[in-house]
Amino acid sequence: MALHAMLLPQKLLLGAFILAAIAASQPDSSCYDTCGNVSVPYPFGTTDGCYLDLAFLITCNDSFEPPKPFLGSSNIDVLDISLSDGELRITNFIASDCYNESGLPVHDFYSDLTLEDFFISYTRNKFTVVGCDTYAFIYGSGVQNYTSGLDARCDHIDSVVNGSCSGIGCSQTSIPKGISSLYLSVNSYKNHSAVRSFNPCGFAFVVEAEAYNFSSSDLQQLENTKSFPMVIDWAVGNETCEDAKKNMTSYACKAEDSYCYNSTNGPGYRCNCSTGFHGNPYLSDGCTDIDECKNPESCDNKTQICNNFFGGFNCSCRKGYEEDGSEKSCRAKENQSRVIIIALGFSIGLLALVVGGSWISCALKRRKLLKLKQKFFKQNGGLMLQQKITSQRGSMETDKIFSTEELEKATNNYDKSRVLGQGGYGTVYKGVLPNKKVVAIKKSKINDKSQIEQFINEVIVLTQINHKNVVKLLGCCLETEVPLLVYEFITNGTLYDHIHNKSLSSSLSWEKRLKIAAETAGALAYLHFSTSMPIIHRDVKSTNILLDDNYMAKVSDFGASKLIPLDKTQLTTLVQGTFGYLDPEYFHTSQLTEKSDVYSFGVVVAELLTGKEVLSFNRPESERNLAMYFISAIKEDRLVQILEDDIVNEGNIEELKEVSNLVGRCLRVRGEDRPTMKEVAMELEGLAVMVKHPWGEDDLYTEEAEYFLNGPRHSFNIDIGIDCSSTVGYSSITNQVPKPIDDGR
Template sequence: MQNKDAFSLVLDWAIGNHTCENAKNNTTGSYACKAANSNCYNSKNGPEYLYNCSSGYQGNPYIFDGCPGISISLLVLLLGGSSVLLGLKRGKLIKLQEKYFQQNGGLMLQEHILNHGRSMETTKIFSNEELKKATNNYDENRVLGKGGYGTVYKGVLSDNKEFAIKKSKLCDKSQIEQFINEVILLTQINHRNVVKLLGCCLETEVPLLVYEFITNGTLYDHIHDISRASPLSWEKRLKIATEIARALSYLHSETSMPIIHRDVKSTNILLDDNHTAKVADFGASRLIALDQTEITTLVQGTLGYLDPEYFQTGQLTEKSDVYSLGVVLAELLTGEEAISTNRPETYKNLAMYFVSAVKEDRLFHILQDHIFNEGNIEPLKKVVNLAKGCLRLRWEDRPTMMEVAMELEGLRNMEKHLWGKDNQTTEETEYLLRTPTLPFNIDIGIGSSASAVNGHDSMINQLLKPLDDGQ
């Protein structure tokens, strides 16, 4: 027989015989809640209390750390939302990088690489992510140097290969085709005295250039940093000058299109561990058609090194680089900076200071003491002559870069011959010193030929004077 009377049984439980308020104030320590992120509430069936985890937390409120975190469903919801946002953000970034890649001539460069096969095999188009990782997101600790055109960072790839990344400040969108042409040309240059361009990154607003990393700093550091252990010897200075001129002559005369560097200065000459010079930073460089000798352009360069005729007329020629090299030669000879407030107002500019000293027979007073000795006076005078010729105001009066390179190469060969021939006769030595290395001659003076000869003899006397005094 079925019982028609049915009852529902509800099992309820609670803690103690106090309300939440009384339990919290109980000095016997019977308060049962152990977990952070939990709430106490009074039972509906009597003066007892219960606990649950606070909103957004889940677990056992009666044990220590029993309500550790948010609910699984909420966690899934948050993670899902974050993934969607990250996906949207990444998609937007990819589209932006694709836009920059096209704006910066990426398709043009890719097409050229495909069409020219092995001749462009060393050219690499780096991704933005690749370079960010290599520079630790362009960390300030990776900065190698900063200049008017941008910042250079040191990058390290996963295989520990080091390279330098130039991040320019500005990019003229109207010159993108010119930029790509220069990238194509520079990646094909293989000269031991030109820093090798390895590739570029076009996925950023301003294109990034990637160069080989040179280990020993700039020529400027070696000339002007007194904290260095030992100054450059005359032999190293002549070697460096020769290598710079050789590289620039190559750019002017031996590439498929002549390249004017336009910013030759000691900070743009890098040295490796063997003090081999490497011409760097082609950010201001311009290509010139084979049938052109000059182009009109906005004046760019660095004060102190800037060709005055180019500055006044805007007419850029290969001789503009010659003038800048003349300033670098003056730096190597004197140890003075291109612009210095430590010199009198009239002679803040090194070019003026140097030429004036030569004209007034004061050269001995401005040459660095340790670079000359009895054995190198004649080669030293020839380099002084050459530097002064490079610094002539009219570009027509300056030698070509090829002539400068040949002159320096001849002087260096002569000195190497003398260094290797200690038992050489006096007659042989005098013959080598008298023999010109080039058919042209730049007079040491500025006036007539007679005053030039007198100035020449006067400088010899000045240079010999410390030796006669036994100093």
């Protein structure tokens, strides 16, 4: 009894402390919950003591009529605040550039936005470019850095389609998650000289997708619009729900009937009222019961009575009615004998149907499954693949047609922990086959018909390639909801990781870097000169070059590649590639040639030699583009100053200069001035042999050089059937008699 008397005051004191802490974190009755026409619910507030912390301060500017709310102390105009969605709608300025009749700029506005605590919604907004002679860049930062570009072109206003942003007059793309700051710049190819009569300006902006619908009138009238609405995601703090709950005094979900969920865009968490409740979960008494019975559609008022209870409701039958198996209605009670007769007749009829219909059901299921497989086969481009194989007039074959069950088991039903990476054309998973062989499985985007051609293109390209420095295609499956490709698994990550990760780059010696460059060049030369139909990769970059445990290079990702007919030297295509690596001549003319791969390869080797990012806005303007910076360093004889410190020593200065001069030739502006990929590969192979063994007797590099010069050509057949569980046999491989390859095709 005495012990209890001693503990009681302590418990009361602790309880009082907790209540005081909760009260201190809540707004009082004097707080304003509106600013002009905008509701400002807690945790947001306009005065001290009325907001959760400074991140949620709303400045209400009374100099406007009606008053306008701004985020914190910034000039970011707040249009709406949503508690349930965790979103803010704000205004964001448009970047533009305009020209007069003489082609001189009238004005040039950039657009920038910096958020201190919140992130730009990657699901609700689109990066948009409007114009007929316009290109724009977007630079973002936050949890990650982001750079992208778009262009919009058209020759006449009649070619513009209202409501379409596919590149003619208007282009759109999504932005990634984790971006809190944006900078937009916009420019013109020809100062709008050819299109000025209907489009004197170009525009770029990030806009709420549902708030903007492109119209041809925008080409002239958008100059009068200064801003568009944009959505940002907000969250509390930078903890997860699990960590935040450990300190209940600072935990923001104060309402008893509320729950916590983690932000999907940056750190932090949000609160919502539980099912059956509504209100403000950030207030201690903010979530109140919803009286569902006030909604006349909750129950059938003719046959049911609505019963509301705390957190929910139910419907019960009125007198004279009984349940009929439906929650939304009841039926009138019938005479029991009549019910028995009806039930007996129903049972007899049902028994007859069961016996006669069981085999029909099985047949229908088999037919339904067959139709579903046929549907997926067509949907995933199976017919297109067959037509392209026939048109190639060659024999091509993958090693195996995998079943859906095999690949689901290999990836643990495509578990998130098995994801190796995500790109423009799909997701790559790590898989383990029953024979313990580790593979990489590429799953294309779900129901994205625009990606089917790239997927089929990658199959066609890879089935023609048999080279040790190209990632090998092991098999595929088309009769699933999304098409699947199975590759050999490369164990050591990407070349990009090894160049830019400090813990990895230190082990990347000059010899290894030269070996990687030589092997990559050999693979690209093989694609250009040794396949039955020349192949242009079109997206050569360090993230598409994989390394195995022995640092052997493997060129990957052929989703953007093109097959070049033997009677053509170039193709006119929609520009595709990665900024920084993209051939400037191809970018401006849309004329794709093998020399476009040469330029991109030159950028990769410059990246290998310097250890620098190919495009970085953290460097001075003269150094932002690595290719231009590298060329100027060669011309000004200060090459050694920009090379990676770890690879430079007195014994290899001449080798480094020789490789750098080769890179300079690859980066020439005009494609016809660049060497061929075969010439590049032969020079690098020669240097690699000398570095590896000064006496020129290294068997490994002799073998590689021989493979490149005399590489066997292998032919394959693909036979895509209806049953994905079946397999096809391996093709026979014919080794042609080796013979030297000259510069002609």
